[in-house]
Amino acid sequence: MSDARGRIHVERGAxxxxxxxxxHLVADSTRPLLVWESPRYPTxxxxxxxxxxxxxxxxxxxRSPSRGTADVFDVQIxxxxxxxxxxxxxxxxxxxxxxxxRLDWAAMQAWFEEDEEVFVHPRDPYxxxxxxxxTRHVTVEIDGEVVADTxxxxxxxxxxxxPRHYLPATDVRLDLLVGSQRVTxxxxxxxxxxxxxxxxxxxxxDLAWSYPTPLPESRPIAGLIxxxxxxxxxFVDGVRIS
Numbered sequence: 586m587s588d589a590r591g592r593i594h595v596e597r598g599a600x601x602x603x604x605x606x607x608x609h610l611v612a613d614s615t616r617p618l619l620v621w622e623s624p625r626y627p628t629x630x631x632x633x634x635x636x637x638x639x640x641x642x643x644x645x646x647x648r649s650p651s652r653g654t655a656d657v658f659d660v661q662i663x664x665x666x667x668x669x670x671x672x673x674x675x676x677x678x679x680x681x682x683x684x685x686x687r688l689d690w691a692a693m694q695a696w697f698e699e700d701e702e703v704f705v706h707p708r709d710p711y712x713x714x715x716x717x718x719x720t721r722h723v724t725v726e727i728d729g730e731v732v733a734d735t736x737x738x739x740x741x742x743x744x745x746x747x748p749r750h751y752l753p754a755t756d757v758r759l760d761l762l763v764g765s766q767r768v769t770x771x772x773x774x775x776x777x778x779x780x781x782x783x784x785x786x787x788x789x790x791d792l793a794w795s796y797p798t799p800l801p802e803s804r805p806i807a808g809l810i811x812x813x814x815x816x817x818x819x820f821v822d823g824v825r826i827s
Contacts, residue, residue, distance in 0.1 A: 593651045594621040595681045602629055602707075603697045604688055607665035611638040611693060618685055619707065622652075625745075626706045626772075629696075630685035633673065638662035640671050640686065653678040660688065667692040704770045714773050715742040716751075716805040723750050725757075726818040727782060727789065733757040733812065739805045743773065748826075750819060751809035754795075762810075767791050775799040780810070792816050 598617040605611060614635035619627040633640075640658035647655050658671035670692035674682050690696065696703045717740050725733040735756035741749045765779035780793040795810045796803065812819060814826050 593679060595619070595679060596627075596710075598629075598710075600698045602631065604631075604693045605695045605697075606638065606660065606662055606667055606693055608694070609638070609663035609665060611660060611662055612636045612686070612688060618681060619710070620682070620687075626709050626712075628687060628690070629707050630682060630687050633684050633686050636671075636686050636688075638671075640673070643669055645669065647672060649678075651678060652682060655687070658686075660692070703772055704776075705772045708772050709744075712744040712773060713742075714744075714802045716740075716803055717742065718805060722820075722822050723752060724820045725752070725812045726820070727792075728784060730784060731758070732761055732782060732817070733810070739809055741774075741803070741806055741811075747814065749811050749813070750821065751795075751806040751811045754808060754810055757793075757810050762793065763788070765791050769794075773800065774803040774806070789816065 596619045598619045601615045602617045603610060603613045612631045612635055614631045616632050616635065618630040620630050621627050639661040641661055643657045643659055645657040647657060653674050653676055655672040655674045657669050660667040660670045670689040672687050677683050690706055698708065719738050719740050720736055721738060723735050723738045724731060733752050733756055735752045737753055739751045741751060761782055762780040763783050765781055767779040769777045775796050775798060777794045777796055779791040782789040782792045793810050793812050795808060796806055797808055799807050819826050
């Protein structure tokens with residue numbers, strides 16, 4: 586169901602979902618709710634009966650115009666405490682949420698869908714990843730200097746995002762790349778490493794990225810390098826993309 590006041594959408598999921606804290610099983614459910622509290626991705630709400638940790642009331646509440654007023658709990662298990670990491674709506678404005686606990690994703694040590702660890706947030710069942718090998722001619726320029734030129738890109742199509750062109754490292758000016766300390770995570774692609782691009786007169790920080798060991802659905806981009814068209818001039822068959 587959807588609630589227009591907060592654009593809330595709720596669906597019953599079919600995956601087994603588990604959350605851990607300090608190596609202890611906090612929750613284990615085959616009846617999760619996927620709740621789109623924002624348009625970008627869902628959040629898990631788990632039946633209270635499937636939460637094995639102790640939920641200790643903090644006395645605090647949080648108010649949502651679409652969901653109602655939630656009681657806030659500390660999540661306690663095996664001597665571990667995640668302060669304020671649980672909430673439950675005793676009288677929710679959306680009836681499907683009744684009796685379901687929202688665990689703060691980042692406060693948990695690990696989340697699993699079936700037996701695969703999931704990062705950042707639950708996977709959206711409506712997001713699709715297609716990593717397609719191509720022979721189109723892709724060049725990348727920064728301030729008029731060619732930093733990559735290939736006829737062997739992999740084009741990554743991800744629902745809701747522009748196509749990204751991942752290029753073989755052998756077709757990239759690696760002498761212009763400097764490793765960055767920045768790391769980001771994606772629930773569909775995995776963990777990135779970033780590169781600064783060092784030109785004669787300046788350095789563009791964290792301009793390019795790569796997935797050394799991507800998740801299975803994105804395996805074709807392993808070790809390839811991407812330059813986003815928002816920050817570089819990317820040409821596909823001679824036409825600049827944006």
